[in-house]
Amino acid sequence: MQTINTSIIPTKQTFAKVVAPHELDLEAICVFAAIGFFLDTDTYWKDSKVLAAASIHTLDDKGFLQQSRPYFKWHYTPRDITFQQALEEFTELFESIIAEQIGRQKVILPLSGGLDSRTQAVALKRLGAEVHSYSYQFKGGYPETHIAKAIAKACNFSFNAYTIQKGYLWSVIDQLAELNQCYSDFTSPRQMAIHHQFLEMGEVFSLGHWGDVLFDDMKVPDDLPFDDQVTLLIKKLLKKGGLQLAQQLWQAWGLEGTFETYFRNRITALLQHVDIPHNANAQIRAFKSLHWAPRWTSVNLSVFKSAHPITLPYYDQRMCEFICTVPEAYLKNRQLQIAYIKTKAPELARITWQDQRPFNLYNFHRNQSPYNVPHQIAGKLKRGISAVLGNPYIQRNWELQFLGADNQQHLEQALLHQELQELVPESLIKANLEGFYEQDALANAHAINTLLVLSKFNQQFRHA
CATH class of the missing domain: 3.40.50.620 (HUPs)
Structure with a gap:
């Protein structure tokens, strides 16, 4: 037997085996496509889990998880201090x-x-x-x-x-x-x-x-109702274009029900488990610290x-x-x-x-009108001049890594010529590439990022 203690906020993922079929967890991958990370203890595989934070775990000699017991629970117990x-x-x-x-x-x-x-x-x-x-x-x-x-x-x-x-x-x-x-x-x-x-x-x-x-606080009233907290978290979690990609994959893989229902049920259950009923800011912070971090x-x-x-x-x-x-x-x-x-x-x-x-x-x-107006005007003028000169203002790394002829060649090679089609239909890949390069790069950037990850996963890990 082996005992592993995970930190309140772990600095790395620690994996353990569980008794389940060795097959892809397609629902979990759809969540990854929607928000950019896996929820709770999910991984790419049904028979592999990440050990939960702030818990003591017992594994057998073959690495199978036997028991998990939390030693810390996020709470809100404010002291009477200045x-x-x-x-x-x-x-x-x-x-x-x-x-x-x-x-x-x-x-x-x-x-x-x-x-x-x-x-x-x-x-x-x-x-x-x-x-x-x-x-x-x-x-x-x-x-x-x-x-x-x-x-x-x-x-x-x-x-x-x-x-x-x-x-x-x-x-x-x-x-x-x-x-x-x-x-x-x-x-x-x-x-x-x-x-x-x-x-x-x-x-x-x-x-x-x-x-x-x-x-910092979470920018919500302390008494925000639970259902509204769920709705807020869903909005914060979903990447731009992430819901659409998750829906596309859900349908392509023939999963039961709808992704939206599955996802809301997952967030609801995880937030209920946090259980800080009297302060929405503390509860949302705890949720983020348990799952986002x-x-x-x-x-x-x-x-x-x-x-x-x-x-x-x-x-x-x-x-x-x-x-x-x-x-x-x-x-x-x-x-x-x-x-x-x-x-x-x-x-x-x-x-x-x-x-x-x-x-x-x-x-x-x-930093409000009218004090910040001169700075805002100067910024817009500078960005406008740069764009006219053919030097668009860069705000995100994907703009440097995906845009331009050379980057497009590398990206298409990774998505269309490295067997990603084993996992994702080619028509879906091409539709997202077209959306990125010919329609709206910002709206489709997350989907391209995710498909690139899935391509490398399929290439380097799926058949390992």
Whole structure:
């Protein structure tokens, strides 16, 4: 017998066998097509499951799952504390966790223009850590490396800026498929573009994943009815074009009923299991932490992990437990992180917050009309001029990896000439390619991303 304890938010998927036919779980794959990740413990196969988070699992000597028992359940038990007390507790906890995680190692810190990595930068600076930081931006996109560089300079960190280039995916796609095992699309983990640079940067990653979920509300009333929570989650989960692709596959594979009914029933059951009846924000956050984080966010941590050990302060069990006891009013609108940065490193608070640009942590409340109108006009003019000059503004990685003649050739080779037709009807593949290249790229990008994953899965894993 073997016992495996999974973290509250696991950093990797751990698989176990179950007694079931060794055949594709087509319903689960339809969900993947709709939302971009697998739900709950689902995998590509009926006889394989991912071990659930925050549980103790018993496996027999052949790797079959015998029993799972949860040791932690997300809850909402707010304490009667002031905001200042919550801030002091967060400060001590956050800095202690990071100090324990990094020890005396040289830290690699990916920096963005947002708050999560900036909060880490404050802690690492205060701890006196040796840090090498980096950031990247899309070729032809918003220059977010400028913000990251300013943060690094204020903290006296060494820094590299990278530009994500057009078409890099095709030289690394097989390696990426091995790393994430086809449990994610291939254009979201843009860190793969600079994967070869990681070995020279330091000794341990400090990654800021999931801070934006734990330290914010879910933008809903606390008393939002359960059925409305289900509807909201479905809306948030479905990718643009994902429902259509899932419906197409459901019909092509002759599955019973409708995908919409199946999917709503799954979300309803999973949300009922969370069972935080008195606060919708806490319940939705818990749902996302149970399912979104381990089955989507964590999947591509494997790219970092293949180069160096990884640490994630927001994933730490103590941080999850802390969040369950903080009043929702203090989490709303990132208040704790903002107050921490302003209190401990005001120079970093004065640097532009990318989501609120051109404003910073002191004046972002002015990001509304009429204060932000000049910035919006300037942005539109700049993008318009670039488009006229034949340089469209790039906002998403798939634009760099799928658009253009060379990319189209690679994509069609992957979708039409690598036996994907064993799994997906050729007519469906061609219809989605036509929709992407001849009709509306944005509306069909997710479908193309998913079909590419299914092609690599069929090629590299299905017959293994």
